[in-house]
Amino acid sequence: MEMWFAFVVALLKVIIIAHVVLITVSYLVYFERKISAWAQNRIGPNRVGPAGLLQPFADVLKLLLKEDIVPTNANKKIHTLAPILALFVAMGTFAVIPIGPSITLFGIVNPFVVADVNIGILYVLALTSIGVYAITFAGWSSGSKYSLIGGVRSSAQMISYEISMGFSIAGVLLFAGSLSPQMIVESQSGLMWNALLQPIGFITFVVAAFAETNRLPFDLPEAEPELVGGFHTEYSSMKFAGFFLAEYANMIIASSLIVTLYLGGWQVPFLEKLGLSEGVNAAIQVGSFFVKMGVLLFFFIWVRWSLPRFRYDQLMDLGWKVMFPLSLLNVVWAAVLAMWIK
């Protein structure tokens, strides 16, 4: 019986998370347009629904109804596979991100995460490394030079920045003593946020996260002036929407990872001093997770509309000559600090 119960709960969690992510993504697009309008002194979408709030649904419907064009030169199977892979990776990562404390429900302790696995962080890294293929395959299978260049650029960029990302995470792991995201969050109770303890690692991780999500100033794989649309030049209709969704889902993952690893996850510092009941506490904590994530998402969008794009050699120089040594330095710093504190 208990096994079935656990199964149903897990399924419910998956469904909830998937929907939350999808709706967040569609409204993230809306907010991106609104914020860009604000940054450029425009108004932004305001026709569909009150204040343009129904705009995302209109966008999705439009994309669904468009004709799906596959170039003659393309390798059709892989061309179809690529956006599916991108979405799979983007959605799969959410499984291990804890958005709240464990709560007791019907006598069973339920962690507020789909799967609390003890190799959670490695799982995230594994999925990110698979994510490279989505873009590489999209670039290659389209049979177009712009796509291919975009795809190759993207894989080079992601591999280069994965290194500093991994090393930044190593600093966090040194403090938490565990690879489970839930444990990492718990290790940051109080104001022991990793962002404050190891600021260098925090900065390198954030920069690497920008690069991994292919957002400006690291959006060379789809640099419009040079590559038309980069790896998704030849995509249309729902397949294009797949990449589009994946990009924004990746943004959400990146911000929730930053929150989990560096900003104390769902923890609100010194909340237990208030002496509230467990339910209220949990609600506040889940809320705080989303607030932190929202701030970071705003930051992502803000940066996009403020900074120009890197040149390719600058990107590589930054990745290997600045980020990599800095993240190594952070590991040393974290090790010394961890030894001193413990």
Next chain:
Amino acid sequence: MTLETVLFWIFGGLAVVAAIATITRKNPVISALFLILNFGGLAGLYLLLNAQFIAVVQIIVYAGAIMVLFLFVIMLLRPDDEKSFFAENKQIKWTGIAIGTFLFAQLAYVIFVGVPKQSIVRDAQRSVEIGTIESIGRALFTQFLVPFEAIAFVLLAATIGALVLAKKKFD
């Protein structure tokens, strides 16, 4: 059939089918794709054996890093048509088949005949403990510290070596 057996057949079948597809596809990119799938199947098998760390590393290192490099080379170099290559060098195909058969026969022999029957007592608890990252890390940093550090030198030397071979001009 327990869940474990079912999963074993799924992952094992996936790995075998993907491996066969890897060597039969004409297009090298598709072959690489199937090889990645094969690594995925293997990772699943490792998970069934409670070797979580190896499973994830299999994905991160082999599927995530090494195969990307392979794909890079394939995509950028655009190798010539393999068909014409094999048409010109018939003996290579037969050599390959011979070596493959030999290795397969050997492995099959080792697994089914060569190893004298021994009763393997599987200590479930212990196998769970061994597979965790903590125990692997502990082993690496205590018992195998010297080999572990030696690997660091291998990597450093290999990096320097790659630089020497790849860089055209030194300034």
Next chain:
Amino acid sequence: MSLQYFFDNIAMLRSELVIAVVFTAVVFVDLLASKKTALKLVPVISLVGIIAAAIYLLTGFYQTAGLDSVGLKDYLTVEPLTNYFKLLILFGSTFIVVFSMYSDEIQAISERHGEYYSLLLATLFGMLLMVSANDYIVLYISIELVSLTSYVLAGSMKTDPKSSEASLKYLLYGASASGIMLFGISILYGLVGSTSISDSYTYFSDITKFSITNFVVMFFILVGIGYKISSVPFHFWTPDVYEGSPTVITAMLSVTSKAAGFMVLIRFIVEVFRVDVTSNGFWTMLEQYRWEQIFTVLAIASMSIGNFAALRQKSVKRMLAYSSIAHIGYMLSAMAVLSDSGLLSILYYFFFYYLMNLGAFVAVVYVVNKTGSDSIESFNGIGYKMPLLGVALTIFLVSLTGLPPTAGFIGKFYIVMAMLEAKMIPLTIVFLLNSVVALYYYIRVVRHMFLMRSDDSKKYTLTVPENGILLLFSVPVVIFGIYFTPIVEFIKSTLK
């Protein structure tokens, strides 16, 4: 489990530690110092570091006590025997660094000096670890370290297509050989459940577990070792790689890396297949694995193929390559005796082989420097143009042949004695016949040096330190041919 035992025992890895530090220091100096200083500093640091490692090694040469406690013992062996091999390797490496400083081939790539010397030190580190390895993982890692760096060093003259060819061929052979070895090791791990070399003895000695799989494993590991010492039939890479590599690296491959490989072979045989030592020094082996026959075949094949192929070579480096295969054959025939005296004769032989082979290579380096070629014609008249070099090279070649009164004779003498002790008459006869064949091609070089006239009348002169190095090798070769007791006594003491 704490790391305490590790720090207690780390002093046992004296030379490795020093070399590791020096390696890192060279990398840093090359990166941080200005180009000019780095060029001067890097060889000096390497040289001083290697000598320091050798001296540090000597301070604890006979010390084995600390290792018995816990920890390192599981996968590293430190005993006088391994220390002897380490000393040989450090000794060889010292001179390889010195030769590099005097080799025009290496000076021509001065913009890559930092990389060159750091790779040289990394190779050295790998070889030291290889000698001590008592665990298949350590063994594999160290062999990889040596191989990876050797591939690059062999191709360090990038402008020369021959050097690149050597590098690539070496890489292809090396990768397959170490792949096969790793495959063997992995099967063995599946059978034994442990990666320790000593542990596999328990498995191999169990008669109920005797099967063809054991032979396959044995053969696969032998492929890896055989490739490292380039014994026939794993020798195919040797001539091309030796010819294409810079001469200094050829010397390194034929001397230091051989010593490390041979120590691995000795360790593998002694730890895994030796049951006991009888009172008169013969080894009781696991009967079913027939190492005596295997070694006899390998030795005869290596000696004969090496010597007969050397007969027809036009390039002196190629000739020395084949001759090094033959020398490995000589040592393998001492191995076939499977006794303490056989092992001792290998240790003697290695010492003398070091002197004469390094000497021969440094002479070739000088000739290549002056004439720009290593073909046998370029040796014409060298004996008159550079008399000291001519005489010294003659001494080395005579010693390599094994004629008295040189060190090479003493080495061969002990091997023959060991074989006769075991009444291995046929192998002894093949051994002696091969030495006669070897005489022909070694003397051919002498003939070219002294009896052939060169076409041009250029004058070559060697500087004082260059002559000093030649003397440093040629004088001992003669002296040890007459008075060798201290060396023999010293080596005997390592086997206690």
